[in-house]
Amino acid sequence: MTIVSPSILSADFTKLGADCRMVMDAGAQMLHYDVMDGHFVPNISFGVPVLKSLHKGMPAAFYDVHLMISHPLAYAEPFAKAGATLQNFHLECEDDIQQTIDAIKAQGCKVGLTIKPGTAPEALAPYLDQLDLVLVMSVEPGFGGQKFMADMMPKVQTIRGYIDAMNPACELEVDGGVDSGTCRLCIASGANVLVAGSAVYKSADIPAKIKELRG
Ligand code: DX5
């Protein structure tokens, strides 16, 4: 069964806790927490203190933390302490990849590696056996509500092949422009975790939308 991880970047921040609880009650298995530093991407979102508050209110939720930041290594410990379940950082960041994987694992978190649309899947191969999740971006990171890049699907298929051969327990997530139509392409290409921000939070019937996104 496909896992849906709503991106809370599209939530109403005046009632963020309630908006998180609502999608969990509606059948989401993860909460996708988009951290942006205004450097790795041209936008700033939220960071450690907001996660800490959410985790305090909802300690049992799975926090799928997507770090769109240039220096994830220094934040492995603060995000772990704030309640991250999984820390998902970019292969294109400025820190040493192996050191960052080791630091996140040492904090007791699951670890994911994310690639931007311009990055080839081969670049992930050296790390694949150590990962709990691979995230393929289907938009340029930085903003919600962008158009899905269907030309990323061959890359998802290639990575599905790597995962099946090297680390079958690893999850394969797609993020950006996922909606009722494009979710099928992702699932058919081998993804098993789908991030959806606008599609979920703009829906009039959120439980039905989450069900639909599962394919
Ligand atoms: C983009 C973020 C995404 C985004 C998804 O930089 O990583 O998680 O919030 O939003 P939608 O589903 O609206 O494309």
Ligand code: ZN
């Ligand atoms: Zn994201």
